Amino acid sequence: MLKVEGEHCYPRFFLLIVHQDGSEQTANAVLRYPSAQLFVQRVAARMGSFALTDEEAPFVAEMCRKLDGLPLAIELAAGQAAALGIENTVARLGLGWKC
DSSP states (O other): OOOOTTOOOOOOOSSOOOOOTTSOOSHHHHTTSHHHHHHHHHHHHHHSOOOOOTTTHHHHHHHHHHTTTOHHHHHHHHHHHHHHOHHHHHHHHTOOOOO
């Protein structure tokens, strides 16, 4: 903790629990996982507001799973998603999403 303005501290485990592949992938189901919650919070912080849709949920679930629930990786991906959109971010990260 640096105690600087704008710093956000998250009292969570180093690896956040990630969405399991093959399970339900609606927005409500995906948002049960801390990694997806962090992703949505960080996108919203950059965009002013953001609500995960059922159409975007599978992309977020796959992204968080492929990033192994690492908070720093999720933070960086959220920055890209805020600028490029979720689907473009998944494609640019080369996460092998199959539409």
